[in-house]
Amino acid sequence: MALPTRGVLRAQRVPEPRPATAAVVPAVVDEAVCRPAPDPAAEAAADLHLLRRATWGPTPELVQEVSAVGREAWVDRQLAPRHVEDAACDAVLARLPQAALSSAAAWGGGVERYAWTGMFALGQATLVRQAWSRRQLLEVVVDVLSDHLHVASPSDDVWYCRMDYDTTVLRRHALGRFEDALVASAQHPAMLWFLDNARSTKRAPNENYGRELLELHTVGVDAGYTEADVVACARLLTGMTVDRASGLHVFRPTQHDTSAVRVMDWSAPAHAAADGAALQVSLLRHLARHPATARHLVTKLARRLVADDPPAALVDRLARVYLDGGTAIAPVVRELLLAPDALAASTPKTKRPREDLVSALRALGHRPDATGTQGVASLYWMVRSRGHAPADWAPPNGFPDVAGAWASASGSLAAWDHHLELSSAWWPKGLGFTAARDLLPAAPPATVGALVDALALRLLHEPLAPTERAAVVAFTGRAALSPLRGDDEWLGWRLASLACLVLDSPSFATR
Numbered sequence: 001m002a003l004p005t006r007g008v009l010r011a012q013r014v015p016e017p018r019p020a021t022a023a024v025v026p027a028v029v030d031e032a033v034c035r036p037a038p039d040p041a042a043e044a045a046a047d048l049h050l051l052r053r054a055t056w057g058p059t060p061e062l063v064q065e066v067s068a069v070g071r072e073a074w075v076d077r078q079l080a081p082r083h084v085e086d087a088a089c090d091a092v093l094a095r096l097p098q099a100a101l102s103s104a105a106a107w108g109g110g111v112e113r114y115a116w117t118g119m120f121a122l123g124q125a126t127l128v129r130q131a132w133s134r135r136q137l138l139e140v141v142v143d144v145l146s147d148h149l150h151v152a153s154p155s156d157d158v159w160y161c162r163m164d165y166d167t168t169v170l171r172r173h174a175l176g177r178f179e180d181a182l183v184a185s186a187q188h189p190a191m192l193w194f195l196d197n198a199r200s201t202k203r204a205p206n207e208n209y210g211r212e213l214l215e216l217h218t219v220g221v222d223a224g225y226t227e228a229d230v231v232a233c234a235r236l237l238t239g240m241t242v243d244r245a246s247g248l249h250v251f252r253p254t255q256h257d258t259s260a261v262r263v264m265d266w267s268a269p270a271h272a273a274a275d276g277a278a279l280q281v282s283l284l285r286h287l288a289r290h291p292a293t294a295r296h297l298v299t300k301l302a303r304r305l306v307a308d309d310p311p312a313a314l315v316d317r318l319a320r321v322y323l324d325g326g327t328a329i330a331p332v333v334r335e336l337l338l339a340p341d342a343l344a345a346s347t348p349k350t351k352r353p354r355e356d357l358v359s360a361l362r363a364l365g366h367r368p369d370a371t372g373t374q375g376v377a378s379l380y381w382m383v384r385s386r387g388h389a390p391a392d393w394a395p396p397n398g399f400p401d402v403a404g405a406w407a408s409a410s411g412s413l414a415a416w417d418h419h420l421e422l423s424s425a426w427w428p429k430g431l432g433f434t435a436a437r438d439l440l441p442a443a444p445p446a447t448v449g450a451l452v453d454a455l456a457l458r459l460l461h462e463p464l465a466p467t468e469r470a471a472v473v474a475f476t477g478r479a480a481l482s483p484l485r486g487d488d489e490w491l492g493w494r495l496a497s498l499a500c501l502v503l504d505s506p507s508f509a510t511r
Contacts, residue, residue, distance in 0.1 A: 055136035169190075186213070189249055386418075
């Protein structure tokens with residue numbers, strides 16, 4: 001008998017006969033063998049829950065992959081994204097070369113001066129990765145970090161450096177140590193321009209970055225810092241600026257305030273101007289390791305992966321994981337996705353507009369343009385029309401990640417319009433569409449109810465809730481047990497509208 005691939009992985013060995021005179025030894029109970037076999041339905045539900053949170057939408061291929069290797073192995077593989085082959089996605093990204101430009105290359109002529117084309121290309125490249133990259137968990141965490149260390153794109157001052165910020169700050173450090181991400185962010189021209197530290201001098205310190213460093217990026221507004229801490233932070237960070245000749249970060253000692261400084265529980269005496277850069281990094285690393293920062297950051301990760309209001313006990317434990325790991329992000333993500341209590345604490349999350357659009361693409365099996373980027377560009381403008389294009393949020397706090405911030409009748413109507421365009425395979429032009437008939441099994445369902453069930457299993461990977469199923473069946477004007485002919489309109493030209501209605505369901509709207 002073949003051993004199962006999941007659950008109990010050891011077979012009992014039949015003991016050899018013992019001599020009659022041998023002493024009787026009490027049997028040692030093998031707990032792994034005695035443990036009840038996992039319930040297949042419960043395992044499938046847990047797999048699906050993981051994929052809804054750790055990806056931009058489950059696909060049949062991912063469901064099979066997690067079922068085959070197990071949740072733990074899949075998460076560990078995703079936490080090492082360099083080892084996940086992604087050549088097909090990389091080939092599409094190569095058609096958007098401006099999205100990958102370094103700050104120096106863009107400043108030197110890779111992008112027309114002050115044009116937004118590079119930032120638009122970055123937004124399109126981000127959608128490509130979220131929709132079609134095999135490194136799905138990386139894309140989820142990058143999105144959280146992008147909102148946490150937010151630099152709006154497009155915006156004027158960062159026209160040449162926002163693309164590099166995505167590459168060298170967000171993507172490089174998303175699964176690394178947060179303190180490294182914080183230092184890289186603080187010193188990057190995109191952040192220096194966006195929050196005005198590039199314009200901050202000892203004669204005219206600008207408080208914008210110092211304030212957001214404490215309020216948004218590290219300890220959080222409830223940590224107990226004062227206005228004096230904000231001012232002190234701003235004074236210490238003077239001299240951290242942008243070289244107007246190269247467009248890159250530079251420390252200018254002549255612009256640095258050298259007086260003694262205290263920021264919460266960190267302090268430095270009056271110092272030489274040349275020592276300012278090292279002290280700035282010291283403060284940044286101290287703040288990254290602060291217990292209040294631990295709670296602030298892990299709450300955002302838990303809000304994305306668990307619930308709008310994650311349980312306090314879970315946040316406390318995750319904060320310990322963060323601090324014990326030296327601000328490493330990957331162990332926190334692993335704990336969030338695999339710990340039994342994190343899974344038990346999970347409640348339905350409502351998809352934000354971009355998550356809805358991207359997960360619909362993935363559910364329908366649509367592919368990127370065979371050549372060029374016409375379809376990808378149209379996707380970008382579709383999601384921008386719904387107020388959720390990548391990084392396109394003007395305030396410094398990043399997109400909200402709670403359901404109430406996105407609830408509106410107009411938002412629902414926009415989602416339904418896009419579902420119809422995508423399921424009907426007529427917009428955006430240029431994409432590689434999957435025909436609606438290919439969403440069904442080879443043998444056509446025999447009844448209307450069976451047809452709705454087949455679409456739900458293909459698009460949602462689980463049955464619709466009974467009330468939702470009844471509503472979709474009612475849309476056909478027939479009963480669930482009504483038979484379907486081979487040339488039935490619901491298996492032909494009206495099938496796409498039925499698939500659209502499944503995507504319009506509350507079940508699809510949650511993750």
